[in-house]
Amino acid sequence: MDKKLQIILCSVLGLLLLTALVLTIVLTAYGCSFRRGENGPDPGPSGETKQSETEGQTQQPSSVLQETPDAGLSYQDEIIFVGDSTTAHLRSREVLTGGKDTKQVWCPDNNTLLLDSEITSVKIVYPELSGEDAYKTIPEAASLKQPKYMIITLGLNGIMSHVDNRKNFEYSYSKLIDAIKSVSSETKIIIQSIFPVSAACDAFSADAAQVNQNIDTVNGWLRELSAQKGVYYLDSQSVLKDGSGMLKTEYDNGDGIHLTKSAYELLLSYIRTHAVPNS
Amino acid sequence: MKKILCLLLLCLLFVPFSLISCTPGSQDYRDDVPVSDLSSAMIRAIGEETSSFRHPDSDYFDININTEGIGGIETYEICLHTSSGNFSEIGICKVSSDKDADEVNKMLQAYVESQQKKLESFLANYEPEEVEKIQNATVQTFGHYVIYVFLTKDGQRAAFDAVKAQLAK
Numbered sequence: 001m002d003k004k005l006q007i008i009l010c011s012v013l014g015l016l017l018l019t020a021l022v023l024t025i026v027l028t029a030y031g032c033s034f035r036r037g038e039n040g041p042d043p044g045p046s047g048e049t050k051q052s053e054t055e056g057q058t059q060q061p062s063s064v065l066q067e068t069p070d071a072g073l074s075y076q077d078e079i080i081f082v083g084d085s086t087t088a089h090l091r092s093r094e095v096l097t098g099g100k101d102t103k104q105v106w107c108p109d110n111n112t113l114l115l116d117s118e119i120t121s122v123k124i125v126y127p128e129l130s131g132e133d134a135y136k137t138i139p140e141a142a143s144l145k146q147p148k149y150m151i152i153t154l155g156l157n158g159i160m161s162h163v164d165n166r167k168n169f170e171y172s173y174s175k176l177i178d179a180i181k182s183v184s185s186e187t188k189i190i191i192q193s194i195f196p197v198s199a200a201c202d203a204f205s206a207d208a209a210q211v212n213q214n215i216d217t218v219n220g221w222l223r224e225l226s227a228q229k230g231v232y233y234l235d236s237q238s239v240l241k242d243g244s245g246m247l248k249t250e251y252d253n254g255d256g257i258h259l260t261k262s263a264y265e266l267l268l269s270y271i272r273t274h275a276v277p278n279s
Numbered sequence: 280m281k282k283i284l285c286l287l288l289l290c291l292l293f294v295p296f297s298l299i300s301c302t303p304g305s306q307d308y309r310d311d312v313p314v315s316d317l318s319s320a321m322i323r324a325i326g327e328e329t330s331s332f333r334h335p336d337s338d339y340f341d342i343n344i345n346t347e348g349i350g351g352i353e354t355y356e357i358c359l360h361t362s363s364g365n366f367s368e369i370g371i372c373k374v375s376s377d378k379d380a381d382e383v384n385k386m387l388q389a390y391v392e393s394q395q396k397k398l399e400s401f402l403a404n405y406e407p408e409e410v411e412k413i414q415n416a417t418v419q420t421f422g423h424y425v426i427y428v429f430l431t432k433d434g435q436r437a438a439f440d441a442v443k444a445q446l447a448k
Contacts, residue, residue, distance in 0.1 A: 006280045013287040020291065110364035114397065117342040118335050122363060161397035168342050175338075203400045257400075 063226040064233045065190065071275035073097070076268060079190075080145065082106045082124070082138060083153035084113040086195055086259060093261040095268060103127040106141055115154040115162070117172050120179045138176065143183035149276060150180065151234065153192040155218050156257070160204050163214040170225055177229050188276050191226045193219045193237040198247040201256025208256065212245050236270045308422030308446040314356040314371045317424065317445055321369055322358065324441035325434040332358040332369070344390045351379030364405065366398065366412045368429040369438070375423070383425040384418055391416045391427055421446050 077097050081087045081104055088111035096102040106124045107113060113122065123135040128145065142150070154173065155162055162169045177189055194215045201208045219237065226233035240263060242248045247256070251263035259267075322329050335357055346352070353373045360367040370387065374380050398413050411431050418427045421442055428435055 003280070006284065010280065010284055010287060013284065013291060017287055017291050108363040112364075116397070117338050118359070121333075121336060157400050158397035160399065161393055165393075171338075171342055203402075205396070205399055 063231065064223060064235060065274040065276065067273055068275045068277075069273070070269075071272045073272075075149075075275055076272055077104070078147070079149040079151055079271070080104055080106055080142075080147040081151050081153070082113075083151075083192075084157050085111050086156060086257070087153050088112070089253075089258055090264055093259075093264050095261060095264045101127075106138065109135075112157060113154060114157045115169065115172050115176075116158070117168070117175065119154075119172050119176045139179040139183050142180045142187060146184050147187050149188045149190060151190045151192050151271070152176070153194065155194045155222070156197075156215070159194070159211060159214050159218065160206060163217055166221055169218065170221060173222070173225060174229060177231060189229075189231040190234050190276065191222050191231055192234045193222065195237050195259065196241050196245065196247040198249060198252040198256045199244075200249075200252060200254075201247075203255070203257055208246060209244075216245070232276060234271065234274060236267050236274075239266055239270050306422075307448070308424070309448055310373070310423040310446075312424075312445050314354055314373050314424070317371050317426075317442060318356050318358050318369055320441040320445050321426075321428075321438040324437040325367070325430060326437075327360075327367075331361055332367075333361050335359055343393070344386060346386065349379075349382050349386050351375040352383060364409065366405075366409050366429050367434070368412075368416075368427075370427045372425045373423060374425060377423075380420050380423060380425055384420050387418045387425055387427045391418060391429075394429070 081090055081096075084107070087105060088107040090096055091100060091102050091105045091107075094100055094102075096104050098104070104127075106126065108122060109125050113119075113124075120139055121137055124138055124141060126134050126136040126141040126144065128134075129136075136144070154176075155169070173191070177191075180187060180189060196212050196215055197203075197208050199208045201211060204211050206214075215237075219235075223233050223235075240247055240251055240259075247259075251260050251266075252258075253260050253263075318332075319329050322332055339357060340346070340355060351374045353375055355370065355372045357371075358369045370390075372383050372387065374383050395413055395416060402410050402413065408431055412429045412434075415432055415435070416427065416429045417435060418425065419439060420426075424442070424446065426439075426442060428438055430438055
């Protein structure tokens with residue numbers, strides 16, 4: 001073979017060998033970069049077709065609580081309130097009978113609650129008991145108390161996710177309703193609308209207008225769900241809004257989400273004047 | 280020169296074999312460890328008792344994790360902390376093949392991002408440690424085990440070290 005050609009061939013082969021050796025060393029040293037992505041950025045499917053538009057709201061389902069004469073404190077005192085921090089503050093604002101020691105508020109000890117498929121397993125503080133015995137799931141507490149009325153307010157926490165997952169949201173809410181009904185069949189369950197946020201709210205990844213739009217969408221689902229499940233729907237959020245659909249500034253406790261004492265007093269007035277029929 | 284050429288050629292032939300032996304994934308790890316053993320090891324590694332964690336209801340996986348089109352999940356285990364407000368969570372999926380591992384990794388990544396979105400409104404109200412767990416949640420693959428965690432950075436390190444120790448050949 002021509003010597004020149006041999007040299008060229010040798011050089012090429014040598015280069016190839018060097019490249020292959022370097023590649024081998026790199027791959028071995030760094031655990032082989034073919035390995036599956038860690039913290040891969042591709043999110044994949046989100047799981048549910050987005051149904052952010054309100055659907056099927058052609059007329060008010062009969063489950064929506066209509067205006068009634070004021071049912072009074074005796075009615076209000078028979079209601080158990082279950083929910084997240086916007087429910088927990090009924091206690092801290094001292095607007096219920098018993099004030100800070102009211103036995104009408106059922107929330108976890110961290111005063112917040114997320115609606116997901118674990119909602120029937122999460123422990124709330126059952127105020128009729130103390131110490132470790134007080135930690136009960138909502139169905140366990142309902143079984144013990146057999147409340148006459150139960151107002152459930154859930155969905156603000158996780159709203160930006162809920163609005164993309166109607167099926168999951170309704171599944172979880174239905175799961176809770178069914179669990180309560182199975183242990184306390186006489187309880188009149190009332191789904192309360194999610195409250196609006198004010199323009200000052202910055203707790204979510206979207207601006208307040210978008211958050212409120214999402215809240216309105218999910219509240220539409222709750223209206224329909226209440227009719228499907230044979231429970232009541234309380235549209236109390238309507239009294240909290242200003243003309244632009246935001247929580248009125250005077251009802252904002254400062255963080256755009258939580259409510260003032262006067263807001264709760266207004267809500268309780270709404271509850272008493274939109275009582276369950278024949279109560 | 281011919282000898283050198285032959286030698287180089289021989290060396291080059293050996294390289295693909297060494298590359299094959301470097302192939303990652305299943306060959307690096309055992310695939311016969313029960314997911315419950317793995318989760319227990321991870322929980323102990325972060326300084327907790329297994330009794331501090333619970334398994335969610337049976338619908339948790341199907342409701343919260345979009346498994347549509349995903350096959351090859353032989354078994355799985357999810358562990359949630361029993362204390363409200365403690366977001367520690369460990370999820371382990373055992374799959375049948377490297378290809379399944381890729382798909383499940385993406386599936387769990389989507390779940391992690393969905394949970395982060397769901398929990399974002401909690402961030403302002405929680406301890407920095409819990410915020411860290413949410414913000415730094417991650418998914419990693421160890422052979423035929425795809426694992427997601429909501430743990431602190433130190434917790435992640437300890438937990439994944441425990442996984443590597445359990446799955447070491």
